[in-house]
Amino acid sequence: MIKVYFFARYREELKTAEETFSEQISDTEALLTMLRDRGEPWSRVLDSNVLCAVNQVMTKSLTPLKDGDEVGIFPPVTGG
Amino acid sequence: MIKVYFFARYREELKTAEETFSEQISDTEALLTMLRDRGEPWSRVLDSNVLCAVNQVMTKSLTPLKDGDEVGIFPPVTGG
Amino acid sequence: MLKVSVQIEPFDVAEEQAQLTGADATVGAVASFVGLVRDTNAVGQSDKTDVATLTLEHYPGMTEQVLTDLANEALKRWSLNGITIIHRIGELKPTDPIVLVMTSSKHRGDAFDSCQYVMDRLKTDVPFWKKEVLPDGSSRWVDSRECDAKAAERWEQ
Amino acid sequence: MLKVSVQIEPFDVAEEQAQLTGADATVGAVASFVGLVRDTNAVGQSDKTDVATLTLEHYPGMTEQVLTDLANEALKRWSLNGITIIHRIGELKPTDPIVLVMTSSKHRGDAFDSCQYVMDRLKTDVPFWKKEVLPDGSSRWVDSRECDAKAAERWEQ
Numbered sequence: 348m349i350k351v352y353f354f355a356r357y358r359e360e361l362k363t364a365e366e367t368f369s370e371q372i373s374d375t376e377a378l379l380t381m382l383r384d385r386g387e388p389w390s391r392v393l394d395s396n397v398l399c400a401v402n403q404v405m406t407k408s409l410t411p412l413k414d415g416d417e418v419g420i421f422p423p424v425t426g427g
Numbered sequence: 428m429i430k431v432y433f434f435a436r437y438r439e440e441l442k443t444a445e446e447t448f449s450e451q452i453s454d455t456e457a458l459l460t461m462l463r464d465r466g467e468p469w470s471r472v473l474d475s476n477v478l479c480a481v482n483q484v485m486t487k488s489l490t491p492l493k494d495g496d497e498v499g500i501f502p503p504v505t506g507g
Numbered sequence: 508m509l510k511v512s513v514q515i516e517p518f519d520v521a522e523e524q525a526q527l528t529g530a531d532a533t534v535g536a537v538a539s540f541v542g543l544v545r546d547t548n549a550v551g552q553s554d555k556t557d558v559a560t561l562t563l564e565h566y567p568g569m570t571e572q573v574l575t576d577l578a579n580e581a582l583k584r585w586s587l588n589g590i591t592i593i594h595r596i597g598e599l600k601p602t603d604p605i606v607l608v609m610t611s612s613k614h615r616g617d618a619f620d621s622c623q624y625v626m627d628r629l630k631t632d633v634p635f636w637k638k639e640v641l642p643d644g645s646s647r648w649v650d651s652r653e654c655d656a657k658a659a660e661r662w663e664q
Numbered sequence: 665m666l667k668v669s670v671q672i673e674p675f676d677v678a679e680e681q682a683q684l685t686g687a688d689a690t691v692g693a694v695a696s697f698v699g700l701v702r703d704t705n706a707v708g709q710s711d712k713t714d715v716a717t718l719t720l721e722h723y724p725g726m727t728e729q730v731l732t733d734l735a736n737e738a739l740k741r742w743s744l745n746g747i748t749i750i751h752r753i754g755e756l757k758p759t760d761p762i763v764l765v766m767t768s769s770k771h772r773g774d775a776f777d778s779c780q781y782v783m784d785r786l787k788t789d790v791p792f793w794k795k796e797v798l799p800d801g802s803s804r805w806v807d808s809r810e811c812d813a814k815a816a817e818r819w820e821q
Contacts, residue, residue: 355564355636356648396651403569405632419566419634423651426563426594426635427542427606427626435721435793436805476808483726485789499723499791503808506720506751506792507699507763507783521678524698532703532758538779539696540772541681546689601689615697615783616815622695623776658773 349412351378354421360392375399376409378418396423429492431458434501440472455479456489458498476503508589508611509582511574513565515597518607527589528611534588538618539609540626546601558639562646563596563605566634570594573633581610581625585617592625594635624662631659665746665768666739668731670722672754675764684746685768691745695775696766697783703758715796719803720753720762723791727751730790738767738782742774749782751792781819788816 349368358364372378379397383390399406400419412418429448438444452458459477463470479486480499492498508527512518520539528534544561578590588611595605608625612618630652637649665684669675677696685691701718735747745768752762765782769775787809794806 352566354566354634355638359648400566400569400634403566403572405573419569421566421634422636422648424631424634425637425649425651426565426633427630432723434723434791435795439805480723480726480791483723483729485730499726501723501791502793502805504788504791505794505806505808506722506790507787519678520681520696521676524677528700528759530759532701534700534759535702537696537698537700539677539694539698540776541694541696542772543685543691543694544689545692545770602685602687602691613702615699619697619776619780619783623772626772626776 348414349378349416349418351418351420354419356422357392357397357420360388371414372412374409374411375401375406375418378412379420382420393420397421398423428494429458429496429498431498431500434499436502437472437477437500440468451494452492454489454491455481455486455498458492459500462500473500477501478503508591509575509578510589510591510593511571511578512593513570513574513596514593515595517595517604518593520607520609523591523593523607523609527591527609531588531611533613534611535613536615536618537609537611538615538622539607540622541604542606542626544599544601544603544605557642558601559642560640561599561601561603561605562638562640563594563599564636564638565594565596569634574629577625577628577633580628581621584624585610585612585621587612587617587621590621590625592629594629594633596635627655627658627662630655665748666732666735667746667748667750668728668735669750670727670731670753671750672752674752674761675750677764677766680748680750680764680766684748684766688745688768690770691768692770693772693775694766694768695772695779696764697779698761699763699783701756701758701760701762714799715758716799717797718756718758718760718762719795719797720751720756721793721795722751722753726791731786734782734785734790737785738778741781742767742769742778744769744774744778747778747782749786751786751790753792784812784815784819787812 591609593607610621640646748766750764767778797803
């Protein structure tokens with residue numbers, strides 16, 4: 348099981364705060380591809396700026412996923 | 428007339444806070460030479476680190492003096 | 508001394524400084540940064556639009572962890588006596604303080620550099636998002652700034 | 665907003681920030697530096713000697729003028745909304761605040777850089793002198809630090 352959380356603009360535009368996947372997903376790229384393949388609004392909203400955190404640690408590149416992982420998907424941060 | 432003020436370590440070691448000169452003194456270098464020529468403790472205390480301000484503006488090099496000028500003579504500053 | 512807080516409440520810089528330095532007489536320098544809500548923003552070409560309120564969203568759990576990691580990284584890279592990072596969440600209005608970064612050290616170089624480092628990294632690495640609500644009730648998410656990415660890059664070793 | 669003060673009294677950083685930024689909602693960044701009295705000093709080889717009190721002497725009149733010039737130079741070199749410089753004189757004890765430099769701007773780079781600039785210049789160009797009194801009643805004038813001259817030099821244009 349993989350738990351996915353969406354934040355900020357993505358959460359609003361996708362009208363989705365969280366989603367749980369029971370199937371196996373190999374890595375963060377595969378997850379994003381799967382989501383974008385749903386078509387509008389997913390394909391448009393999850394643009395090339397998308398950031399991923401796995402188990403609350405920011406990822407810089409493709410990161411493998413395993414059962415029980417938590418993935419955060421969000422746009423570039425704007426705090427401070 | 429030229430008014431000279433001494434500060435901090437110089438003031439203490441020279442036992443002089445201020446002094447007034449009625450004679451003409453051409454510039455800051457001439458003033459320092461005159462003071463050092465008094466011998467101990469002046470020659471020792473007014474070392475090569477001495478700083479001069481003329482009319483409350485720090486001087487970086489030899490500065491001409493004229494009647495009515497105020498000169499500050501002090502060691503490197505240590506505020507902040 | 509390391510303090511990290513993500514909170515709704517405002518902070519008092521004098522009180523935070525007293526907490527940070529306490530009775531430690533080896534501290535000679537405290538550098539601070541406070542970020543405040545501006546009533547204008549720089550989205551697109553215009554710098555003129557009024558902002559009525561600003562809402563700060565974050566990723567609960569991750570935010571605190573990343574801020575703590577960042578504070579520890581600063582303690583490792585500089586010779587510091589202590590560090591405090593406070594970031595507010597929820598709804599704020601123009602002139603309200605958003606963020607405080609305060610570092611203490613013996614000499615000023617360490618305090619200044621580490622304070623700037625934490626702010627630069629915070630702008631690009633910590634999951635906070637700002638949403639501006641305009642006087643007409645419409646709202647928009649603030650865009651990230653290119654120059655913030657550049658500022659963060661200069662600290663990479 | 666430009667404020668320069670040479671004073672015996674302590675200052676309150678929260679109050680100074682409120683005075684500096686006021687209701688100006690174009691301010692997004694406030695950088696501050698506070699210098700504190702340390703109980704150890706670095707004269708000679710030793711960093712172990714206790715300091716009982718610190719006396720700050722200055723050149724009345726010139727000090728205020730040089731600090732005001734320095735504040736104006738910072739306003740000229742950076743895009744600032746305001747600047748506050750407060751330096752205390754008289755007798756202080758360890759942990760007491762000595763100096764406050766606080767700058768406000770739209771974006772953080774201007775506030776950080778100008779704050780550091782003023783501190784670097786203040787350390788070499790403003791006529792203050794520190795005298796330490798040790799627990800046995802003896803006293804000594806603090807030596808200037810070579811690294812302060814270097815820090816000030818980097819701002820020369």
